[in-house]
Amino acid sequence: MTTSLVLFTADLRLHDHPPLRAALDEADEIVPLFVRDPAVDAAGFAAPNRLAFLHDCLADLDAALRERGGRLVLRSGDTVEQVREVAATADARTVHVAAGTSAFARRREERLRTALAADRRRLDVHDEVVTALAPGAVTPGSTGHFAVFTPYFRRWSAERLRTPGRAPQAVRVPDAIGSEPLPSRAGVPGTSPGLAAGGERVARARLASWLRSSADAYERRHDDLAADGTSRLSPHLHFGTLSPVEAVHRARARGGPGAEAFVRQLAWRDFHQQVLAARPDAARADYRPRHDRWRTGAAAREDLAAWRDGRTGYPIVDAAMRQLREEGWMHNRGRLLAASFLTKTLYLDWRHGARHFLDLLVDGDVAANQLNWQWVAGTGTDTRPNRVLNPLRQALRYDPEGAYVRRHVPELAAVRGSAVHRPWTLPAPERDRLDYPAPIADLAEASARFRAARGLP
Structure with a gap:
């Protein structure tokens, strides 16, 4: 009986999930793992609204896995240590993970790769899971990154995106792998009273509804504050409960100026990811300094x-x-x-x-x-x-x-x-x-x- 491990990060879904599909194709059983890492919280993630939404997403992912015979394994602690421990218990030879774009995610991948190699295990990192097009997939020359959106969008639009994958029909998880109880949004204090619900089911239903009823008007109404004609899918793209690749494909299939304007916004998302991947210091420092002497006092x-x-x-x-x-x-x-x-x-x-x-x-x-x-x-x-x-x-x-x-x-x-x-x-x-x-x-x-x-x- 062979086993692979899938480390979920910002990709909390089953539909169009290349790491999950690769793991299922190569092994008899898989371990779907999510690690609550204090380092992620320390990096600024642990805002109440995002924690509550995350808890919705984890509960929904676990429910979807259970419908297919599996379950989500939740652990807390350092991601590398928890992955090593779970992989050893399950005797998983390969760990699959979606490629991150932040400096934090890339450092985590390098640590994982080094630690797993020492354990004679392999790390497979999959591009275009959290973005429609990977950072660096298109560049203005042989190296570098695009610093202006319009030429980036021209190149981005010419690229052929991969075909979205379906959700698996069955998932087998080893019985011996223990999990912590899943948290609930009810246990998170300080959330916004009107905070939306999270999870893949919500994301897919919202995308379908919005494409059907609102996409055609998006180009002329997306700036209309009172109409609230935006898709409101940004939280789902952030947590990966919706695939950006699938969103592009479905919008293009819908067609029309509104859908094209929506795809342009998805490209903006990828544009910023490729800028930050090339210039991680831009998270804190001016990308183009203007020598501002901001007001203080x-x-x-x-x-x-x-x-x-x-x-x-x-x-x-x-x-x-x-x-x-x-x-x-x-x-x-x-x-x-x-x-x-x-x-x-x-x-x-x-x-x-x-x-x-x-x-x-x-x-x-x-x-x-x-x-x-x-x-x-x-x-x-x-x-x-x-x-x-x-x-x-x-x-x-x-x-x-x-x-x-x-x-x-x-x-x-x-x-x-x-x-x-x-x-x-x-x-x-x-x-x-x-x-x-x-x-x-x-x-x-x-x-x-x-x-x-x-x-x-």
Whole structure:
């Protein structure tokens, strides 16, 4: 009886799972293993929203395996030590794992490869499991990485993606391999009240429903804050409960401008992964330094606190920040507005914002989060690094009726018309009853401050 081990990481699904398929093809039994590693938590993963969503995903994965005669094996501790121990107990000759893109994941793979080789076991690392196209699969030359999205997308689109695989019909797991009890989201304190459910079943149902009912409108409505026309699949892509390869194939099969726009967003995800794989320091340091001297001191700290609390006095920004706290998720246009306001209107370090987002976002992916923040701050890959998003113009364009603001800022629910975006213009008696703050920054003065800081005319 031969045995292989599959180490699940950010790929918590059974459909289109190359490591799982390879293990099943080569062995009579497999050990589906997930390790809760304190080092991952120490690296910033253990935010309550992501932990709760992870627990949903693990429960769903275990249930799917049990439907096929198997089960998920859960262990806690150092990943390398736990894999070695389980592989030895099961006499697994090969360990299969999806290729990671972060520096942390690559260091883990190297440690695994070295440790397993010492045990006369083999590590097989599989590309294009957590991304549609592996980092480095396309490059602007013989080496390097793409630093601008458009040429990357052109090359990415020309690549032929592998055919998605089906979920296995049967999985046999050795009886002798013990497992810890699966955790529940109910045991995680401090989660957002509107946090969505996790798991592959939820992910597949959402993809099918969204492609059927909303994809056709995506191109024209994905920036519409009130319509909420985005797929909301980013948490599932982050945890791997949905295959990005399968998502691309199914969107292309649907066809149309909306599906094409959705595929473009999936390519953006891969673009950021290949940037971070080539420049892991960009998770902390400016990708393209602008020699910013970000504001510090008491006033800066007060502004940062107001931004975090959704009390800046600019309703569109505050609505986005409150949606983040309420749901552990934020509309993509809201993310751009909130980030621009922090970095260019308040002129505060993008790292403050990136950290706050990672504390709350259920889809808090280091590559997408840090590099999107740098893109908005003008220290990343944006070819127009000094653009500033005016929150008032953006509000009138992407929430013209104010429905998004009223949904997330209840103090303004009774304000009618476009005045909801400028409550400080209301007559004094009405304004004073709102319990809503005055703007913490003057937009014209803030723009002049930013341009001066960047040495612009």
